[in-house]
Each structure stands twice: as structure tokens, then as C-alpha cells.
Amino acid sequence: MGAFIAFFYGIASYLVFFVTFLYAVGFVTGVVVPKTIDTGAVVPTSEAMAINLLLMSVFAVQHSVMARRQFKQWWTKFVPKSVERSTYVLFSSLALILLFVEWRPMPTLFWHVNNPQIGMALTALSFIGFLIVLSSTFLINHFELFGLHQVTNHLAGNPMPVPRFRTPLYYKFVRHPIYLGFIVAFWAAPVMTAGHLLFAAVTSAYIVVGILLEERDLIDQFGDEYLQYKVRVSMIVPWRRSA
Numbered sequence: 247m248g249a250f251i252a253f254f255y256g257i258a259s260y261l262v263f264f265v266t267f268l269y270a271v272g273f274v275t276g277v278v279v280p281k282t283i284d285t286g287a288v289v290p291t292s293e294a295m296a297i298n299l300l301l302m303s304v305f306a307v308q309h310s311v312m313a314r315r316q317f318k319q320w321w322t323k324f325v326p327k328s329v330e331r332s333t334y335v336l337f338s339s340l341a342l343i344l345l346f347v348e349w350r351p352m353p354t355l356f357w358h359v360n361n362p363q364i365g366m367a368l369t370a371l372s373f374i375g376f377l378i379v380l381s382s383t384f385l386i387n388h389f390e391l392f393g394l395h396q397v398t399n400h401l402a403g404n405p406m407p408v409p410r411f412r413t414p415l416y417y418k419f420v421r422h423p424i425y426l427g428f429i430v431a432f433w434a435a436p437v438m439t440a441g442h443l444l445f446a447a448v449t450s451a452y453i454v455v456g457i458l459l460e461e462r463d464l465i466d467q468f469g470d471e472y473l474q475y476k477v478r479v480s481m482i483v484p485w486r487r488s489a
Contacts, residue, residue, distance in 0.1 A: 249401045252328045256397030259336040263392055266339040271376050273346055274431060274445075275369055283442050286351050291440070294350035298444060301348055305341040306452045312337060315463055328400035332393030352441030365436035375431030378416070382423040385414045411468045413475065419484040421461075421475065425453045426482045457481060 272279030288294075311317055312334045322330050359365045389395045399406055416423035432446040464472045 248326075249328075249403075252326060252332075253397045253401045255329055256332040256393050259332040259339070260392050260394050262339045263335045266342050267380070269346060270342060271373070271431075273349075274376075274435075274442075275372050276437075277369075281346060281349075283349065283445055284351050284353065284437070284439050286349065288353060289350050291352060291354070294352050294441065295444065297348065297350050298352070298441065299448065301345040302445070302448050302452070305338070305345060306455075308341045309338055310456060310459060313463075314459070315466070328396050329393070331390075331396050335392050350441070352439055352444060354440040356438045356440065356443050358438075359436040368434045368436045371434035372431045375427045375429070375434060378427030378430065379424050380427075382416055382427060385416060385423075386412065409467065411471050411475075413479070418479065421479050421481050422457055425457060428453065429482065 269279055271277070273282050276282040276284060289297075312321070318330060325333055359368060383391050387395065389398075396406060420426055429450055432442075432449055435442055435446075438446075461472075461476070
């Protein structure tokens with residue numbers, strides 16, 4: 247019974263993530279969704295900045311702390327290992343949903359592309375960034391990354407396989423294509439308001455910090471194999487690769 251509950255919990259967490267991801271695409275690009283990064287009640291700039299920074303900090307702390315090995319060792323004393331990843335995914339999604347709901351627009355314009363063809367190209371580039379993010383997850387193991395593999399194996403009574411270090415497709419050119427995709431998606435904007443700029447700048451800074459923390463864990467896990475990979479392949483900008 248516990249394995250079935252864990253399985254359905256994992257599916258529910260994944261569905262919450264997937265809907266949240268799709269909403270994030272619309273939130274950033276301003277397409278389809280009812281509330282975007284530039285819509286909502288306008289409040290004084292100082293108030294909006296304080297609220298928005300707090301919202302991004304909530305996500306950053308949750309996303310980074312819960313991903314660390316030391317936290318997982320403590321957390322799995324209370325949460326079954328089979329649903330640890332699903333719980334992480336669920337909490338990350340809830341933090342993003344909170345950001346979407348409470349985000350305050352900051353309408354001051356930094357740039358506005360008047361040429362419709364260039365504007366459409368920038369929006370398309372943002373969508374391509376999100377596509378890079380999603381496709382990168384499938385290259386390494388989408389369903390393990392978002393907790394479904396764990397709960398499925400638990401239901402079947404199978405242990406999780408030993409992690410293997412792989413560098414498929416994008417990962418041969420950059421070490422973190424998921425983060426590269428997010429940076430492209432957030433900065434490729436035909437209309438850049440103060441709110442969008444704040445979001446893009448803070449998330450980009452968080453990505454750099456996140457990479458440093460993540461790579462420390464990857465070195466602990468894969469040792470020299472990952473250290474050699476760091477020498478061959480650049481972090482985000484694809485400027486070098488192995489022969």
C-alpha cells in the first residue's frame with residue numbers, strides 16, 4: 247500500500263511540475279497565461295523590488311538547500327527515499343507558483359523592440375531556450391530528475407541503478423545546457439521592463455551560484471571523471487570542446 251501511495255504521490259508531484267513549467271514559459275514570454283511578469287497591480291518600485299526579491303529568494307533557498315547531499319541525508323530520516331525527489335520537485339513547483347501569484351510588475355522600460363520581425367525572433371529565441379531546458383532533461387534522464395523513476399522502481403520492488411556519468415549531445419558542448427537554456431529564455435525579450443530585468447539578472451546570478459554548488463556535489467560523486475570533463479567542456483558558453 248505504501249508503494250502505491252508513493253507512486254501516485256510521485257505522479258501528482260510530476261503533474262504539478264509540468265503544469266508549473268508550462269506556466270513559467272507563458273509567465274516569462276507573456277503568452278497565453280492570465281498573469282505574466284509584466285501584468286498585475288502596480289505598486290511603488292521599492293515595494294515591488296522588495297517583494298520580488300523575497301519571492302526569488304524563497305525559491306533559491308528551497309531549490310539549493312533541498313538539493314544538497316547533507317540535507318538529503320537529514321531529510322530522508324523523515325521522508326522515504328523513494329519520494330525524496332518527488333517532494334523536492336513538488337516544493338520547487340510550489341515556490342514557483344507562489345512567485346507567479348505574488349509577483350509585482352515593474353513597468354519601467356529598458357528596451358522595446360519596435361521591429362515586429364526582430365520582436366518575433368526574440369520571442370522565438372526565448373521559446374528555444376525553454377525547449378533546450380526541457381530536452382536537456384530527457385538527455386540525462388527526465389523521469390529520474392523529476393522523481394518518477396524512483397517511485398516506479400519502488401513500486402516494482404527494484405533498486406535504483408547506480409548513477410553513471412554521461413555527456414550526451416548538448417553536454418558535449420556545455421556542462422550545464424539546462425542553465426544555458428534558462429539564461430537564453432529569460433534574456434531574449436522584445437520588451438525588457440525593470441521587472442523582467444530584475445528577474446533575469448537575479449536568476450542568472452543564482453544560476454552561477456547553483457552551478458558552483460552542483461559541481462561540488464558532482465565532483466564528490468564522480469571524482470576525476472568529472473574533473474576531466476570540466477577541463478574539456480565549458481560551463482555555459484560553448485567555446486571549447488574535446489577533439
